[in-house]
Amino acid sequence: MEIQMNKRTADYIADQLADQILSGAIRGGTPLKQEELSGLLGASRIPVREALQIIEHQGLAVRLATRHVVTADFSDAHIREIYGIIGDIECRVLCDLAASEQQGENPGIFVEETLTELEFHRRIYGMTDNAYVRNILKNAVECYVRFAISLPRQETGSADAEYRKGTEWQDGFWQKREVKSRQLSADELRGAAAQMEPYYEELAARVVTERGKHQ
Numbered sequence: 001m002e003i004q005m006n007k008r009t010a011d012y013i014a015d016q017l018a019d020q021i022l023s024g025a026i027r028g029g030t031p032l033k034q035e036e037l038s039g040l041l042g043a044s045r046i047p048v049r050e051a052l053q054i055i056e057h058q059g060l061a062v063r064l065a066t067r068h069v070v071t072a073d074f075s076d077a078h079i080r081e082i083y084g085i086i087g088d089i090e091c092r093v094l095c096d097l098a099a100s101e102q103q104g105e106n107p108g109i110f111v112e113e114t115l116t117e118l119e120f121h122r123r124i125y126g127m128t129d130n131a132y133v134r135n136i137l138k139n140a141v142e143c144y145v146r147f148a149i150s151l152p153r154q155e156t157g158s159a160d161a162e163y164r165k166g167t168e169w170q171d172g173f174w175q176k177r178e179v180k181s182r183q184l185s186a187d188e189l190r191g192a193a194a195q196m197e198p199y200y201e202e203l204a205a206r207v208v209t210e211r212g213k214h215q
Contacts, residue, residue, distance in 0.1 A: 008047070008050075009043060009047040010048075010050035010051045011051075011054070013037075013043060013050075014050075014051040014054035014055050014058075015146075017032070017051060017052075017060070018055055018058065018060055018147060019147055021061075021071050021072070022060070022074075022144070022207060022211075023147075023207075023210050023211060023214060024210070024211035024214035025214050026071050027073075027214075028070075028071055028074060029070050029073055030071045031068060031069070032069045032070065032071060033068075034052065056069065058143045058144075059082075074211075076208045076211070079204055079211070080204045082204075083144065083148070083203050083204035083207070084197070084201070084204070086137070086141075086145065087197055087199065087200030087201075089133065089137055090121070090137065090196050090200075091193045091194075091196040091197070092133075092193075093124055093127070093133065093137070094124065094189050094190070094193035094196070095189075095190065095193045096128070097109065097127055097189050098186040098187075098189035098190045101189065108183040109123050109127055109183070109184045109189065110123075110181040110184070111181065112181040112182070117149050118141070118146055118149055122138075122141060124137065125138050148203035148204070148206050148207050149203070151206040151207065151210050152206070
């Protein structure tokens with residue numbers, strides 16, 4: 001299944017707000033008022049209202065009983081838990097795809113020379129035929145994964161070790177990329193699945209480090 005990415009003004013606003021919330025630049029419990037955001041962003045109230053609905057759906061904002069919207073409050077443990085769950089789901093999808101491909105039931109995931117890290121995650125959720133799982137992963141990839149990938153990786157210490165383990169699966173098949181697209185084998189998909197845990201631990205470490213700059 002091919003996923004088409006058509007961004008609206010509301011999506012761009014939601015991305016900006018998501019990045020500010022995940023980075024810790026906007027603290028947990030901060031009120032998000034349509035009027036103030038409209039003036040700050042130079043946008044009309046309609047896309048701002050839609051953007052607030054998007055980040056609420058992403059778990060980045062909470063609507064109170066008063067109907068006011070405030071940012072969600074994340075601890076470092078919450079961040080690690082979120083990325084761990086995303087990794088678990090992607091691991092399951094990759095394992096299912098590998099099993100289907102081995103049985104000749106799946107068109108597979110294709111890679112090419114220009115494939116980006118974010119696009120690879122999009123192809124993972126685009127290949128599952130489970131609409132519920134696809135929606136969960138799309139939400140996670142376009143918000144949490146997109147943000148983490150945009151951050152610089154850790155260069156020293158344990159986080160760097162996790163990064164090296166987490167990117168072994170990429171090195172394995174990206175080195176064999178060609179200009180023409182090729183399909184990943186079942187073994188490569190299983191190899192990617194096996195590396196999801198350390199890969200997402202490193203992504204979480206990036207976000208935790210970034211949030212520490214705003215404390």
